[in-house]
Amino acid sequence: MCAPTKKEGNAVSVGDASSSSASILANNAYNDRTRPSKDETKHIKAVTSTHSDIHRNTSHDLLWFLGPAIICYALNTPILPIFAIGIARIISTRLTLTLHYLFVDKDNYLNKIPAKQLQREGNDYLVGTMLHMYAQIPLQVLFPSMFFSDPSVIGPSAIRTFWSHIFFVEPLYYAAHRWLHIPENMKKMHGFHHLSISTLPSTSLVQNFHEHFVYIAVFGPAFLAPFAYYREMHWTIVGAYLVIFDLINAYGHMNIKYRHPMFTSKYSPFQYLFYTPEFHLGHHAFFRANYALFMPIWDHMFGTWREYRKTDTDCLLPANQQDFVFIGHNAGLAHFMTCPEWNVYAAYGPFRTFKYLPYQVEFMSCAAVAAVIRLFMSAYTCSRYMINDKLIGRVICICRTPIDYINPKRYSTVNKDIVKLIRSQYDAHGTKCFGLGNLNKMKQLNDGGQLISDMVKADPYLNDKNIKVWTGDTMTAASVYHQIIDLPDFDSLESIFFIGANGKIGNAVCKHLLTTKPNLKIRIYSLSHTLDHPNVSYTSDLAELLNHKVVIIGKQLAPRKYNKALAPTRGAASKKGELTPYKCRLILDYTVPYTPIDLRGIPNIQHHQIAVLETSHNESNFLKGHYDVGFGLEQHEIYPCHAGCIINTVIGRETDEVGEICVDDMMKMWKRGKELGLRNKPLPKA
Numbered sequence: 001m002c003a004p005t006k007k008e009g010n011a012v013s014v015g016d017a018s019s020s021s022a023s024i025l026a027n028n029a030y031n032d033r034t035r036p037s038k039d040e041t042k043h044i045k046a047v048t049s050t051h052s053d054i055h056r057n058t059s060h061d062l063l064w065f066l067g068p069a070i071i072c073y074a075l076n077t078p079i080l081p082i083f084a085i086g087i088a089r090i091i092s093t094r095l096t097l098t099l100h101y102l103f104v105d106k107d108n109y110l111n112k113i114p115a116k117q118l119q120r121e122g123n124d125y126l127v128g129t130m131l132h133m134y135a136q137i138p139l140q141v142l143f144p145s146m147f148f149s150d151p152s153v154i155g156p157s158a159i160r161t162f163w164s165h166i167f168f169v170e171p172l173y174y175a176a177h178r179w180l181h182i183p184e185n186m187k188k189m190h191g192f193h194h195l196s197i198s199t200l201p202s203t204s205l206v207q208n209f210h211e212h213f214v215y216i217a218v219f220g221p222a223f224l225a226p227f228a229y230y231r232e233m234h235w236t237i238v239g240a241y242l243v244i245f246d247l248i249n250a251y252g253h254m255n256i257k258y259r260h261p262m263f264t265s266k267y268s269p270f271q272y273l274f275y276t277p278e279f280h281l282g283h284h285a286f287f288r289a290n291y292a293l294f295m296p297i298w299d300h301m302f303g304t305w306r307e308y309r310k311t312d313t314d315c316l317l318p319a320n321q322q323d324f325v326f327i328g329h330n331a332g333l334a335h336f337m338t339c340p341e342w343n344v345y346a347a348y349g350p351f352r353t354f355k356y357l358p359y360q361v362e363f364m365s366c367a368a369v370a371a372v373i374r375l376f377m378s379a380y381t382c383s384r385y386m387i388n389d390k391l392i393g394r395v396i397c398i399c400r401t402p403i404d405y406i407n408p409k410r411y412s413t414v415n416k417d418i419v420k421l422i423r424s425q426y427d428a429h430g431t432k433c434f435g436l437g438n439l440n441k442m443k444q445l446n447d448g449g450q451l452i453s454d455m456v457k458a459d460p461y462l463n464d465k466n467i468k469v470w471t472g473d474t475m476t477a478a479s480v481y482h483q484i485i486d487l488p489d490f491d492s493l494e495s496i497f498f499i500g501a502n503g504k505i506g507n508a509v510c511k512h513l514l515t516t517k518p519n520l521k522i523r524i525y526s527l528s529h530t531l532d533h534p535n536v537s538y539t540s541d542l543a544e545l546l547n548h549k550v551v552i553i554g555k556q557l558a559p560r561k562y563n564k565a566l567a568p569t570r571g572a573a574s575k576k577g578e579l580t581p582y583k584c585r586l587i588l589d590y591t592v593p594y595t596p597i598d599l600r601g602i603p604n605i606q607h608h609q610i611a612v613l614e615t616s617h618n619e620s621n622f623l624k625g626h627y628d629v630g631f632g633l634e635q636h637e638i639y640p641c642h643a644g645c646i647i648n649t650v651i652g653r654e655t656d657e658v659g660e661i662c663v664d665d666m667m668k669m670w671k672r673g674k675e676l677g678l679r680n681k682p683l684p685k686a
Helices: 021-026 062-074 080-105 116-126 125-142 151-180 183-188 190-195 201-205 208-219 222-232 235-252 277-286 298-303 331-339 340-345 359-373 400-405 408-429 450-458 473-485 502-518 542-547 559-569 640-651 663-675
Strands: 324-328 379-385 393-398 431-438 468-470 496-500 521-525 536-539 551-552 586-589 607-610 614-615 621-626 678-680
Touching: 021 408, 062 080, 062 125, 062 331, 080 125, 080 201, 080 235, 116 201, 116 340, 116 450, 125 201, 125 208, 151 183, 151 208, 151 222, 151 235, 151 298, 151 663, 183 190, 190 208, 190 614, 208 222, 208 331, 222 235, 222 340, 235 277, 298 536, 324 408, 331 340, 331 359, 331 496, 331 678, 359 400, 379 640, 393 640, 400 408, 408 431, 431 640, 468 640, 473 551, 473 586, 473 640, 473 663, 473 678, 502 521, 502 542, 502 663, 521 542, 640 663, 663 678
Parallel strands: 324 393, 324 431, 431 468, 496 521, 496 551, 521 536, 551 586, 586 607
Antiparallel strands: 379 393, 379 621, 614 678
């Protein structure tokens, strides 16, 4: 719901700072000829909007979707037409989003939709479809022949609906749209839609709740008018009209330029009879122009037509350029759910967990899906991004899932897939710089990338191509180290408990901590002893973590182990800050993917993910584009290993970064990262 805000002159509330006149003028989609002037945008004013303050609760959406079935059963009216139309509209919308991302947004690093917009649209883009399902119920009850006439009327009804759209819906929409742009109505309703400057196809469906009822009244005559005159209609025509309407409306919100003379020449009738995406993108840019639905003739007739040219894609670097590839892999079913190809609205934020699904079942399911995918491809090309305004990086995932990294019998095949990918990308793009993501550099798999480096040097095709292989772990170690020493009470810290200290990142962090803080005692959870230092001791009892104020986790353990270790403390204190029989207060976790520990009943202990970097996207041109999609992170965040490999690309590193970490290089890498605008993500305040 959107409440009206205080009226101030003729200012139009469009919701947030991204919609201010300054932002409109600076939008990179403009060129000098189509950029609106200050006079043309002075009516646009960013104010605190009730739209952006309200977040719709989506937890009951499935129940709302199923609601019409209960009502139809109670009223004894057919369920099939309502759900057939609703499901068809949802599928067509999701398919359009997928195709748009694949062929438009994935490689356009200059068009990055803000996470705030994605969250808002993701919560609302199906509301209209569900409202229409409910609106259809009373119409079926009151006018059954509007939906259930003899199938022989389908053909004639389709023709009548087409002409009704042209002669009723198009002029009605133009008038209603002009009415919605009256400042009072803009604040109450339509401003919610105009929060989106850069649009997605489904932006066409994102409206204020009350505005949906305006559109039901405007679009309804397409089939209500023919029915009122002929007293016959069929639900398949109603459904086909709504699906086709959604698709054409989505087309107008696509971030593409289509300039065939048939639609752009002033001598072509199609310039007036059917729009292009740039026509409606111009409406989102100018606000007071290009009001028409699908037929620009109404704007030409009433003097509101404005030319708009989208120019951001003209500035993209060559499509074949690819200077760096970060090689990833699948991380489970939740990872599939964050792929923007599946759902662009879930591309950011933590991976969803399947709490009632055992890991074994999840991993086996992923392995089955990957096996099918490998029948068609060995790797999948993900997002493209720009580095320092002149280089291009890309994430490419081999079609391997967690089970491939658990089973030693598959290690050889995984390593061969990595080298095969390196060979194919050099052959296609001349790419020489490669980073290994997460499990692709696992010590058991390839000795921290060393084996991959050796395989590349031994490959007859690649051995003279100057291929560089990097893990980026130096930057990860530097990030973890600085996250620890930046703790407010680090100077008074006497000891830490370290899980995973025998890994190369943990080993490097411990060595540097012991150098810079000689009195710090480190208790390591491990059966093997790899660090020989008087302040280092080992234990096989995980419950000892409770004896240390700060715990560092660098190795994933089964949740049941933490549950067992923490069991005696649950309920030991009811409030934070209360005296407890244990010392532990903070658990810092740099494992990937990050899995929250169950701390219910233990309010005094905090568990936080670390080794996540924030990019200064508003201050630095170091990274542009979708470098942060599908990693389980928030927008403008990046894992240090990924960032470290990118830094190696920028500085032109000529050696591999594999095997053990050089402690001396940690501080050099951190300094370079800070110069490029990278910083550790701050810990939440207690």
